[in-house]
Amino acid sequence: MTRAALIGDIGGTNARFALVTPETFDLRDIQTLPCVDYPHLVDAVRDYLERVGATGANAPVEACLAFACPVHDDIVSMTNNHWRFSKREVKQSLGLDLFKVINDFTAQALGVPHIGDEERIQVKPGHAEQNRARLIMGPGTGLGVAGLFPGSEAWIPLTTEGGHVTFAPTDEQELALAGYFISRYGRVSVERLLCGQGLLDLYRAHAELHRAAPRYNTPAEVTGAARAGDSVSVETLKRFLKIMGDVCGDAALSLGARGGVYLCGGIMPRLIDWLQHSRFQEAFINKGRMREYNDSIPIWVVTAPWTGLLGAAEALHNKEVE
Numbered sequence: 001m002t003r004a005a006l007i008g009d010i011g012g013t014n015a016r017f018a019l020v021t022p023e024t025f026d027l028r029d030i031q032t033l034p035c036v037d038y039p040h041l042v043d044a045v046r047d048y049l050e051r052v053g054a055t056g057a058n059a060p061v062e063a064c065l066a067f068a069c070p071v072h073d074d075i076v077s078m079t080n081n082h083w084r085f086s087k088r089e090v091k092q093s094l095g096l097d098l099f100k101v102i103n104d105f106t107a108q109a110l111g112v113p114h115i116g117d118e119e120r121i122q123v124k125p126g127h128a129e130q131n132r133a134r135l136i137m138g139p140g141t142g143l144g145v146a147g148l149f150p151g152s153e154a155w156i157p158l159t160t161e162g163g164h165v166t167f168a169p170t171d172e173q174e175l176a177l178a179g180y181f182i183s184r185y186g187r188v189s190v191e192r193l194l195c196g197q198g199l200l201d202l203y204r205a206h207a208e209l210h211r212a213a214p215r216y217n218t219p220a221e222v223t224g225a226a227r228a229g230d231s232v233s234v235e236t237l238k239r240f241l242k243i244m245g246d247v248c249g250d251a252a253l254s255l256g257a258r259g260g261v262y263l264c265g266g267i268m269p270r271l272i273d274w275l276q277h278s279r280f281q282e283a284f285i286n287k288g289r290m291r292e293y294n295d296s297i298p299i300w301v302v303t304a305p306w307t308g309l310l311g312a313a314e315a316l317h318n319k320e321v322e
Helices: 041-051 087-093 106-113 173-185 196-209 220-225 231-255 268-275 278-286 288-295 307-316
Strands: 005-010 014-020 028-034 062-067 075-076 085-087 098-103 120-124 134-141 143-150 155-159 261-263 299-302
Touching: 005 041, 005 307, 014 134, 014 268, 014 307, 028 041, 028 307, 041 087, 041 288, 062 106, 062 307, 085 087, 085 134, 085 155, 087 098, 098 155, 098 307, 106 134, 106 143, 106 155, 106 307, 120 261, 120 268, 120 278, 134 196, 134 231, 134 268, 143 231, 173 231, 196 220, 196 231, 220 268, 231 261, 231 268, 231 307, 268 299
Parallel strands: 005 062, 062 098, 134 261, 261 299
Antiparallel strands: 005 014, 014 028, 075 085, 120 299, 134 143, 143 155
16 A cells, blocks of 8 residues: 655745655545644654654655755755755654655745636636646735746746846836835845735835834734725735736846746635736736737636645656656
């Protein structure tokens, strides 16, 4: 009997683990563990395996884990939590024959082909060309950007650090906002605005521009206040989505994303109702001579809860993923 493989999607706050039969995408025993509860990655993995009874003769000998940080070297240091580990040492400690480590947004990209139609919502119409690149983006703790290409035998992911490109204001309001961010951070990347903390900072910038004292202290409070009709919060949320449209449209041009755009992560599914009443689509299309190019590209918001785990399962035996 084939042993189940271990897959994981690990962010700054939580580690999501599951088991899967190799070459399939039937996730089972999904559990979410707080990273802060474990001094080391290996401790979290062992606790998970004990919880689901995958120890001893049932222990996995293959694993693919996705992390929200750069993973190209043997030593991996998490950006937003205390975990730091050697791939080689983890493989040895867990007794694995195969151990793949991938970027979390590479996993998001590889998971997209495995989600159902009911797990995505179209927010912009268009025509997706089957054999062309797809763009996967999503604000969360940071801003993830990845590409996906259909290869002859397997999906080919393109891992990027596209969230760190420079923010480019497009109007006077954004020039004023850029001044606020520059005074605090120096260089301003798009991730400074398009993430959870970025939404909060954007709210504080709007409050300062309106000469108002900021009243809210978390991204969730800002979103809640916007839904309740707070004018500064409403303006903030609409500007957040407009800038998201700008950046998403630029990335679609850079990648040649004629296969469509997929918005993933924890923030965008919560803002679907706002997307339809924002300048997101206008900003995505507003690319001068390339307007018609972007106008033809469809956009979906991915609502599937475990896209990263599906992507890790895809990566496990995908020869295009080292």
